[in-house]
Amino acid sequence: MLHQLLRFSLTQRVFVVVMLGVLFALGIRAWFGLPIDAFPDISPTQVKVILKVPGMTAEEIESQVTRPLEAELLGIPKQAILRSSTKYAITSITLDFQEGTDIYWARQQVNKRLSGIRGDFPAGTAGGVAPMSTPLSEMFMFSLENPSLSLTERRHLLDWEIRPLLRTVPGVAEVNSLGGYVQTLQFSPDNSLMAVAGIGMEQVQQAIQSSNINGSVGRMNVGTESLIIRTQGRFATQQDLAGLIVKADDNGIVRLSDLGDISTGHLARYGAVTKDGQETAQALIIALKNSNTADVVKGVKEKLAQIAPTLPEGTDLNVFYDRKTLIDTAVGTITNALVEAVILVIIILALFLGNLRAAFLVSLSIPFAALLTFLMMSYTNLSANLMSLGGVVIAIGMIVDSSVVVVENIVSQLNRKLPLPRLHLIYRASKAVATPVLAGTAIVIIVFVPLLTLTGLEGKLFSPVALTIVFAMLSALLISLTIVPVIASFLIKGENLAPPKFIRSLQRIYQASLIKLLARPGPFVGGAIVAVIISLFLFTQLGKTFMPVLDEGDIIVQLEKSPTISLADSVELDRQVSEALLKQVPEIKQIVARTGADELGLDPMGLNETDMFMELQPTEQWRFDTKDELAGAIREVLQTFPGINFGFTQPIQMRVSEMLTGSTGDVSIKVFGDDIAALATLTDSIAGITGNTSGAVDVNASIIEGAEFLNVHLKPELATEYGLSVDALAQGLRAQVEGVQVSELIQGKVKTPIIIGYQGNTAQQPASTNELENAMLTLPDGRVARVGDVASLSYAQGPSIISRENGNRFAVVTTNVTGRDIVGFVEELRENIHQQISLPTGYTIEYGGEFENQIRASNSLMMVIPAVILLIVIILFSTFQSLPHSMLILLNVPFALMGGIVGLFISGQYLSVPASVGFIALLGIAVLNGVVMLSHFQQLRARSRDLKELVCDGAADRLRPILMTATTAMFGLFPLALATGPGAEIQKPLAIVVIGGLLTSTITTLYLLPMLYYKLENKHGK
Template sequence: MISALIRFSLIQRLMLLLAAAALTAGGVWAFSALPIDAFPDISPPQVQVIVKAPGLAPTEVESRITFPIEMEMQGIPNQKILRSTTKYALSNIVIDFEDGTDIYWARQQVTERLTQAREALPAGAEVVLSPISTPLSDIFMYRVKGEGYSNSELRTLQDWTIRLRLRTVDGVADVNSMGGFVRSFEVQPDPRRMASQGLSSDDLEHAIERNNRNAGGDRINRKDSMLLVRTLGQLRDADDIRRITVVTRSGVPVRVSDVAGVREGALVRYGGVTADGQGDVVTGLVLLRVGANSRTVVEAVKQELARLAPTLPKGVIVEPYYDRGDLINAAVLTVEMALGEAVVLVVLVLIVLLGNLRAALTVALILPLSVLFTFIMMKLFGVTANLMSLGGLAIAIGILVDAAVVVVENIHTQLAHAPKGVSRLHLVYRAVTEVATPVLSGILIIAIVFLPLFSLTGLEGRMFTPLALTIMFALLGSLLLSFTVIPVLASFLMRGGAHGEDRVLAAIKRMYLPAMRWALAHRTTAVGGALVALVLAAALFPFIGREFMPVMDEGHTLVNLEKASDISLEASLAMDAPIQKAVLEIPEVTGMLCRSGSDELRLDPMGFYQSDCFLQTRPREEWGYGLETMHEKLRSKLEGFKDQGVEHGFSQPIDMRVSEMLSGVRADVAIKLFGDDFEVLEEKAGQIEEIVKRTPGANDVFRARLSGQGYLTVDIKSELLARYGLNNEDVNDVVETSVGGKVVTEVIEGNRRFGVLLRFPEPARTSPADIEQLLIKTTGGAMVPLGMVARVTEVDGPVLIQRESARRYVVTRTNVEGRDVVSFVEDLKAAIEREVKLPQGYYIDYGGQFENQQRAAARLALVVPVSIALIFFMLFLTFRSVRQAGLVILNIPFALIGGVVGLFVSGLYLSVPASVGFITLFGVAVLNGVVMVAYFNQLREAGRTVLQAVQEGAERRLRPVLMTALIASLGLVPMLLATGPGSELQRPLAVVVISGLITSTLLTLILLPTLYAWLEGRAERRIKGSKGETP
C-alpha cells in the first residue's frame, strides 16, 4: 500500500505539487479561521443552582433549601461533584458532570429535578440556574464612570443600557452588574401613624399591589372599525404611590402618604465595589458562553462598546480594568515566537549537518507543510489555537523532520551511487520504498509514546489532550508528506554527489570515534559508569519537588481580603478605602478595585467579609523586579491592617477560578474536615489551622469561620399566638416586611423596571426592643405588639455552611511558597494524623493541586508502563529479536538521567508538563536507538562482523543521531528561554527534553554500540560454537 502511494506520487508529480499548493492555501485559511484562546477549555460541564432567600439565616437556608435540593440532585447520571455553599439569604449549589457531558442535557436534568424540589422550598425563595457559562468565563470587566452622576444613576445606566446591549453580542452568556445602588421606590411606614390608623404592613402591601395594574377590556365594534379597551392604573412615579388609598374610614380616605414616607432609594445590597480609596463605583462583568471563543467575544464586546459610546449620556465612559484578550494575545505570541524561532534553528541545523543545501531545503519544506496540515486537522476536529495546542506543535518540530531526513538521506545515497541507465524517478522510488518500513515504525513508536496523554482525566486531561492531538496531527502529516511530497520535491531538487562534511561534524567525529573505541575495549568500565550515573540520578530524584502545574504569570494580580466574619457590608466597603490608599503608595500600582460580598447574579457567593481586589499596574518591564517582590511589597502594606482583623492572600484571575474549580476554595491546598457538629468542626479546624501555620512553606493561611455571626432570633410562642387568633405566618410576614424589606410591586418607566420596597425606617428596626414593638394585626382588627407573642434575643450562629456530597465540612486553606506542594502536604498530613484526634464519623480530605497531582501521577504510573510495553512489541516486530528490542528499550532509563539532573539543577519541580517532557524524551531516545541498531543489522547482513558493523555503523549513523537529538532539543530552546505568559508551563518540559537528550544521545552513541557488540558478539560466538566453527 505504501509502495503504491509512493509510486502514484512520483508518476503524478504535477498533481502532487498542486496538492501541496492546495494544502498550503488550506492551511493558511485554517489558521486564520482557528479560534484563538490562552488555554483549552479546562472547565468541566457545570451547572449552578442559585437560590435567593431574602432574610433567611444560613441554618434556615441549609435545612429548608440546600438540603432538599441536594437530595433531588443526587443520582443524576454522569454527576461527578455536588458542592454547596450556604450563606445569609443565599444557597449556591454546584454540580460538576463528567467530561464530555452535553451541558444542555445536564441543565435539562437539573431543571427536571428542581421541579420536584420546589414543592419543599419556602415561599419567596427564588430559584434560578446560572448562565450557560463556565468557572473561567470572566473575560471582560469594566467600570462605568461619569462626572456629575450618582452611583444610582450609573447603576441604572449599566443595568438597562450597557448590560442589555452587551448581552446581544454573540458568545456572551450574560453580563453581571455589581456596585452602586439599584434604584427603587422606598415606602417607609411610620409605626405611630400606622398604629393610630389601625393598619399593618400587610394592609399597606396589599393596597400598593392592588393599585398597580393596567388591564384590557377587549374591544368595542363601531360600524366598520373597532376600539381597543384598556384601563390605565399602573404606577408611574412616587406621587402615584403616595396617592394610593389604603383604607377609607367614615368616608375619609387614608392614603399611603398619611402613614408612610415615599422616596426614591435603593434596594437592599448584598455586595458592593470600591476603587482607589474613593468609595463606591459601578462595574460590569462579561461572561463567556460555553463553547464560545474568548478572543472573538472580547473583540466583539469592545466593538459593541465603541458603537455604544456615542449614545451614552455626556461624560459617561466605560473603562475596562480586566481584558482576557491581553492574556490571550500575550500567551499565543509567546508560543508563536517560540515556534518560529524553533523552525529557524531546525533549518540551520539541517543545513549545517546535512552538508548539502538542496537536501536541507527538501527536508526543511516538510516543516511548513506539516504545520499547515496540522492547522487543517485542528480546524476539522475543533481544536483551538492556544498555549497547549501550539506548544504541541513546538514539541513536534524536532520530530517532524526525522522521517524526511531518513528518506532524503537514502535518496541522496542512491543518486550518488546510481548505475548508468537507471532513471532518476526509479532511483527515488527505490530509495523511499527501502526505508518506508523503518520510517513507518519510527513514527508509530513516537505516536505510541504520546498515547498516555490521552488517558489523563480532569483538568490535566483537558489541558494536555489538545497538545497530544496536535502532535499526532503533525506526525501524521509528516508521515504522509515523507511518502508523497518529499520524494517529488527530491526528484526535482536533488542531484548526485557525495554529502559534504563540514568542519563541525569532522571535529565531532575526531572526538567521538576514539571515545567509542575506548568504550568497546573497556565495556565493563563504560557500562559501570553509566549504571553509576543512573544510580546517582535515582538518588537525586527524591530531592526534586512535585507539583501539579507551575503557576502561570497572567499579568494581573489579585489581592484576596478576609475581614471579621460578622462585619456589615457598609463597614467592609469602608475598610477597603484605607487599604487601597496604602497599596497605591507602591509606585508600580496605578489602581485598585475591590469587590466585596455577592454579585448581582449570585455566581460568586462571597460574604460581606470577603473582598477580591484587582490591581492595575504599570507595564512589567517598568517594574525592575519580579512578581514575588511585588507580593512582598504588598504584604508590607497589608500587614498593618492585621490588627483590624484583615487577612490577605494573593492570586490571579484565572488561577483563582481554577483553584475554586478544583477544590471549591481559592488556594493551592484545601484541608477539608467533614462532620456534622458545628462545635466539633470549629474546634478541630482550629487545631488544624495551627498545624498548617507552623508547617514550612505555608503562606496566606485562612480558616473558614463557622461561627461568629450575630443573630437576632424571634422565638415565636405558639400558645400566645392562639390566644390572639394569630399564626406563625402572621409573625413571619411582619418581620420579613418590616425589618428585611419586601419588594411588593414594580414601577415601569419605558423598558425599565424599578422595585417598590416596603420597609420600616432604620430607627424603628435597630434593636430587639424596636422589633418587639412591631404591631401585628389580628383577625378582629386589634393591633398586638410582636413582643406579646414572641421573644427576641441575640445569639451567635454560623457565618456560612459548606457541603460536599451532602456532608458539612469546614476548610482551612493555604498557599505554598518556597517548596513543592506534594512534600508540603505529606509533612502536613503526618503532623495532623499525629496531633489531631477525630471523633467517629469525621474525616479529612486534601484538595486543590495536591489532589490533582496525585490523580495524574497515579494514572501515568499505570499507563506509561503499558505504553513502554507497546513500544517493546513494536521493536520486536521491527527487529524480530527480544534481545535487540530490550537493548533499545534500555535507552529509556538512561535518558532519564539528564532529565532528572536538569530538573534538579534548574530548581524546577516534577509536574505534569515535566512528565510530558519525559514522555517526549522516551520517544526520541527510542527512535535514536532504532536508527543505530537497524543500521548495525543492515551492515551485518552485508557481511560485516559484529565489531565491524558496530564501528562502521556508529560512524555512519553519527550524523542522523546527532541531527535527531539536536533538532529535537534546539526546537525547544526558544521555549526554554521564553519569558512571556505561558512560558512557565512550557519550561519544565523543555528542560527535561533538552537535558535528557544530552545524556540520551551520549549513551546512544557510546553505550548502545558497546552493549550491542557485547550481546550480539556473545550470541554470534554461541551460534558458531554450536556449529563447531572456530570463533
C-alpha cells in the same frame, strides 16, 4: 500501502502540487478560523443552581431549599459529584457531570427537577440555573466612571443601557453588574400614621399589588368590529403610586402618601466595588461555555464602542480586565517560541545537511505540517491555546526527522548515478526508508497517545498537547512520503550531500573516542551508572507540584476581614488598603476591589471578603525584575494593615482552584457529619493534629461557625391575642430592616422595584438591638405594638456557611505540605487522626485537595508509562525481531531520564505534570535515536564485517542523523525553555526535561549503545 502512496505521488506530481496548494489554503483558513483562548476548556460538564432567599440564615435555607433540591438533583443520572454551599440569603448548588455528558441535556435535567420543586421553596426565593459558563468565562471587566453621576445613576446606566446591549453579543452568556445602588421606588411607612389610619402593612402591600396590574378581559364584538378590552391599573409614575388609595370609608380616603414617605431608594446591598478606593459600579462579562473567547471579547469591544457615544458626557468605560490581553500574551509567547524554533531548526538542518536546497526541502515540511495540524485541530474543534500550540512547538524538532531521512536517502540514491529514470530512483529511495520512517513516527505517536487517557485537570490540559503532537507527526509522515519526494524531484539535481567539514571532524573525533572506549569500557559504564544513581538521589530532592502556576499578568489580592464587619466598614478598609498600595507600589496602575456578593450570585462572598483586582503597569516601568518581587512589595504594604488576612491569586487561578476542589491546598481533610458544632469541634481538633504533623504549613480550618444572629422569637401568648404570625412578624421586620419588594414600576425597558422599607432612611431604620426592640410593628388589625413586646430578642451563634457534598454536610481543613512527599504526609496524618480522634457515629473523614489531583495524576502516569514502554518494546521487537536488541535500546531510557532530572534540578523547576509529560516524550525520542543507531548496525551486520569495525563505522555513519534528530528536537524546545512571558510556565518544565534528557540520552546512544551492542554481539559471536 506506503509504496502505493509514494508511487501515486510521484506519478501524479501535478495533482500532488495542486493538492499541496489546496492544503496550504485550507491550513491558513483553519489557522485564522481556530478559536483562540489562553487555556483549553478545563471545566467538567457543570451546572450551577443559584437561589437567593432574602433575609434567611444559612441553616434555614439549607433545610428549606438546599436539602430538598439536592434530594431532587441527586436522582439525575450521569452526575459525578453534587456540591453545595449555603450562606446567608443564598445557596449555590453545583453538579459536575461525567465526562462527555452533553451540557444542554444536563441543564435540561436540572431545570426540570428545579421547576418541579420550586413551588415548595419559601416565598421570595429567586434565581435558578446559572448562565452556561465555565470558571474561565469571566473574560472582560470594566467599571463605569463619571464623577458627575451618582452611584445609583451609574448602576442604572449599567443595568438598563449597557447590559441589555452587551447581552446581544454572540457568545455572551451574562453580564454581571456589581457595585453602586440599584434604584427602587420606596414607600417608608410612618407607623404612627399607619396606626392612626388603622391600616396594616399587609393591607398596603395588597393594595399596591392589586392595583399595579393591567388585566386581560377579552374581545368584544361591536357591530362588525372586534375590540380588545383590558383593565388598566399599572403605575406609570411615582405620583401614581403616591396617589394609590389604600382605604376608603365614611371618614374619607387614605392615600399611600398619607401613610408615609414615597421616595427613590435603593435595594439592600450585598456587595460594593471600589476603583482606587472610590466606590463605583462594575460590569463583568461572562462568556458562554465553548464560545470563542477572542471573538466574544472583540464583539464586546465593538458593542462598547457603539454604546460609548450614547452615554452621558464624561463617562469612561474603564476596562481593567481583558482576557484578550492574556490570550495575546500567552499565544504570543508560544508563537514567538514557535517562530524561533522553526528558525533554529532550519539553521541546524542547513548546518548538518550542508546543502541549502536539501535544507530548504526539509524545512518545507515544517509549515506544511503545521498548517495540516491546524486543519486537523479545526476539524476536531481544538482551540489554539497555550497547550495545543505548545504541542506544535514541542513537535517542531521531530516534524523534520522523517523528511530528513527521506531527503538524505533520495540524495544518496541520486548520487549513485544509477542508469535508471530519476523519478524511479527517487521512488526507490523513498520506498527504502518508508517503513523505518513510519516506525519512527509510530514510536513518537505511541508515546503520546496514552496521554489522551489522562483524566482530570491534567487530562484536559495535556490532551491538546498530545493531540497536536500526534497531528503534527501524522502530518509530517504524510508530507515526507508525498510532498517531499515530489518537491525533491523538482528541486534536487544530484547534489553531493556529503557531510560538511565539521561533521566529518566530529565523526573522526567520535570514532577515535569510541574505539578507545570499546577497548576499555569499564570506567565509562561505571561512570554512567554512578551518574544514574546520583540522578536518582537528585530526584528525591526535587520539589513537587501538581501544575506550575501560569503568570496571568495580573494580581488579585484577596482580603478577609472580621466575619461580622458591615459593608460600609469593609469598603472603608478597602479604600485604605487601595490608597496605600497605589501610593507605595507605583507598578500598580489601578485597583478595582470587589467586596461581597455579585448580582448573579456566581461568587457569593461575604461582606468581609474582598477581591482586589490589580492592573499592573507594563513591566518596563517596574522597579522589579520579576512578579514575585513585585508581590513581595505588595505584601510589605499589606502587612502594615493588621487585623486583615490577605492572600495572592490571579483571575483564572482563583476560579480554577474553586472549580476543582471548592477549597485550595495540597491536602484537604473533609469531615462529614450532621451537627455543625460537632463538625466545628472536629475540624479544630484535626487542624491541631495536622499542624503538628511534620511538613504541614498554612494549616487552615474552614470557619463554619462564627455567624452571630439576633433571634427574634414571637411570644406565643401575645401573638395569638394580636393575630400575629411568625411570617407576618418576619415581613414586618424585613420591611424595617432590609425592605420588602412588593411590585415594580415599569417604564419602558426600565423596571424599578417598588419596596416597602427604609433603605437610606437612617432616622427610621433600626440600627441597634435596642432600636429593633423598640421598633413599632403594625399588627394585622392596624394596631401597633413594640417589637420587644410581642417578641423576645436574643443573640445566637450559628453557622456562617454550610458546605455539603453529595447531600452530606462537611467541614474542611486544608494544608500545604513542604519538605516531604504528600502521600507519606497523608498516610501519617491519617494515622495520627485515627489514633487521636474518635469519630461520633455517622461522621466520616475523606482526604482530598490538590493531593488528590497529584495522586490521580501519578496513578495515571504510573499506568501510562508502563503502557508506553510495553508498546515501544512491541514496536522494537517487531522491528529487530530480537528481544535483547530491544532491551538494549530500552537501556537508553534511564540515561535519558537522568538528563531530565538533572535539567529540572539545575533549573530549579519542580516535578510536575508537564515535567512528567516531558519524561514520556523523552522516552520516544531517546528510543528513536537508539533505533536509528541499532538498525544501521543491523544493516551493516548483514554484510558480515568485523564487529569492531562495524560498530565504529556504523556509529560514525549515524552520528549526523542522531545529532540532527537530537539537536533539532533540543533547539526546537530551547525557545520554550527560555521563554519568560506569561504562558511559558507550563511548557517550560516539559522543555527542560526533554532538552536535559536528550543531552544525556544522545551521549549514551553514541557511546553506551555501541559499547553494549559490541559486548552483546561479541558474546553471541563467541
